[in-house]
Amino acid sequence: MRFSGWRVLREGLTGNKGWKPHWRDPEPKSEYDVVIIGGGGHGLATAYYLAKEHGITNVAVLEKGYLGGGNVGRNTTIVRANYYLPGNSEFYSHSLKLWEGMEQDLNYNAMMSQRGIINLFHNDGQRDAAVRRGNAIINQGDDAELLSREQVRKLAPFLNFENNRFPIMGGLMQRRAGTARHDAVAWGYARGAGMRGVDLIQNCEVTGIDVEGGKVVGVQTVRGPIRAKKVALAAAGRSGQVAAMAGLTLPIESHVLQAFVSEGLKPIVDHVITFAEGHLYISQSDKGGLVFGSYLDFYSSYAARGNLPMVEHTMETFVAMVPAVSKARLLRSWGGIMDMTPDGSPIIDHSPIDGLYLNCGWCYGGFKATPGSGSVYAHLIATDRPHGAATKFKLDRFRSGVGLMDEEGTGAQHNLH
Numbered sequence: 001m002r003f004s005g006w007r008v009l010r011e012g013l014t015g016n017k018g019w020k021p022h023w024r025d026p027e028p029k030s031e032y033d034v035v036i037i038g039g040g041g042h043g044l045a046t047a048y049y050l051a052k053e054h055g056i057t058n059v060a061v062l063e064k065g066y067l068g069g070g071n072v073g074r075n076t077t078i079v080r081a082n083y084y085l086p087g088n089s090e091f092y093s094h095s096l097k098l099w100e101g102m103e104q105d106l107n108y109n110a111m112m113s114q115r116g117i118i119n120l121f122h123n124d125g126q127r128d129a130a131v132r133r134g135n136a137i138i139n140q141g142d143d144a145e146l147l148s149r150e151q152v153r154k155l156a157p158f159l160n161f162e163n164n165r166f167p168i169m170g171g172l173m174q175r176r177a178g179t180a181r182h183d184a185v186a187w188g189y190a191r192g193a194g195m196r197g198v199d200l201i202q203n204c205e206v207t208g209i210d211v212e213g214g215k216v217v218g219v220q221t222v223r224g225p226i227r228a229k230k231v232a233l234a235a236a237g238r239s240g241q242v243a244a245m246a247g248l249t250l251p252i253e254s255h256v257l258q259a260f261v262s263e264g265l266k267p268i269v270d271h272v273i274t275f276a277e278g279h280l281y282i283s284q285s286d287k288g289g290l291v292f293g294s295y296l297d298f299y300s301s302y303a304a305r306g307n308l309p310m311v312e313h314t315m316e317t318f319v320a321m322v323p324a325v326s327k328a329r330l331l332r333s334w335g336g337i338m339d340m341t342p343d344g345s346p347i348i349d350h351s352p353i354d355g356l357y358l359n360c361g362w363c364y365g366g367f368k369a370t371p372g373s374g375s376v377y378a379h380l381i382a383t384d385r386p387h388g389a390a391t392k393f394k395l396d397r398f399r400s401g402v403g404l405m406d407e408e409g410t411g412a413q414h415n416l417h
């Protein structure tokens with residue numbers, strides 16, 4: 001079924017009786033060429049590109065809950081390609097280009113909105129860092145603009161420019177950055193993969209990974225064993241637990257990240273805005289809610305709900321930066337489990353077990369990676385060689401120390417990235 005304006009019109013005039021489910025609900029087969037563990041954005045995009053780019057369709061995505069119920073449906077939807085370090089910068093550049101054609105490719109409205117991101121800076125050191133980052137982004141072939149305080153004021157007059165503690169000195173803008181509707185991205189990839197023959201199996205938790213003679217041969221699930229030539233991990237915050245089923249210890253700590261949305265307000269925030277102090281980030285949804293978040297909760301946890309100290313910190317920062325929001329009501333808050341690596345950059349690599357592949361360590365930046373991650377992971381699984389845009393996401397860097405990509409410069413502390 002193709003979506004189009006005509007189709008919407010026709011269905012509207014005929015009682016909306018012609019819409020079909022977006023994907024099949026198959027029983028698991030006893031064997032697949034590839035089993036992907038995790039039906040989030042990355043697992044679904046990987047299945048889609050395996051089928052579309054590599055013609056590999058005997059694939060199952062096994063999801064313990066429902067498709068899109070993990071972080072892909074819980075994030076603050078920011079999409080950008082403004083990284084500084086080689087390794088990250090070419091990968092996110094690749095991903096943003098895929099975002100730009102994704103809706104047409106999937107024939108699915110994911111409400112991609114290139115409204116631009118402004119990263120504010122508040123002191124000379126942060127300004128220098130923004131200039132360096134901007135130059136790196138431009139060298140990579142993406143867009144970046146340095147904005148003065150007055151230029152920021154024109155774009156976002158509601159910010160607190162009189163705050164002595166966090167003076168706004170300017171911002172680094174990327175106009176091609178923006179937001180997309182997160183769960184629609186999962187649905188679009190699910191539909192695209194399902195249409196190409198991939199089995200999307202919900203309520204199918206993987207409980208074990210079968211390894212014989214150093215090679216993966218299948219998985220155990222709550223719906224029975226499934227044999228597989230290749231098994232690909234895409235379990236985000238649960239990556240450490242899933243890898244442990246194969247006897248692997250990953251350099252990952254799982255932490256909760258919270259997000260918040262206010263009641264619906266008239267349009268006020270036209271861009272995505274991030275603050276270098278307090279690490280606040282805000283945007284406004286199409287329904288009018290202000291969507292925002294800040295730091296991780298500081299201790300490891302697998303609970304997908306947050307703790308009050310971080311709620312307090314986030315609200316304080318928000319009110320300091322945008323005093324008018326003190327009058328708005330908070331509608332909802334929620335949390336998701338982040339797979340944090342020691343350098344804050346991801347892993348897309350073979351594992352030490354033959355046929356078992358790793359895609360994890362997205363920290364709190366994996367939504368923008370979704371198309372890129374799917375495409376390069378599918379390439380790795382299909383060809384056993386890393387994709388050119390993802391040659392540096394090696395697992396071994398955490399053993400050897402060579403090739404670490406620490407964008408934040410905070411050192412090997414998972415929760416500070």
Ligand SMILES: Cc1cc2nc3c(=O)[nH]c(=O)nc-3n(C[C@H](O)[C@H](O)[C@H](O)COP(=O)(O)OP(=O)(O)OC[C@H]3O[C@@H](n4cnc5c(N)ncnc54)[C@H](O)[C@@H]3O)c2cc1C
Binds near residue numbers: 042242
């Ligand atoms: C509050 C919040 C805000 C964020 N904001 C942003 C942002 O603005 N921009 C950005 O780029 N990123 C953001 N992120 C990060 C981003 O959401 C994640 O990095 C990304 O979604 C992770 O990849 P995924 O979509 O595949 O994960 P998920 O959707 O979590 O998919 C993993 C799936 O694996 C399943 N699973 C786990 N264990 C098993 C098992 N044993 N068997 C079967 N299935 C299993 C889970 O149920 C889950 O559905 C944010 C995250 C949160 C929580």
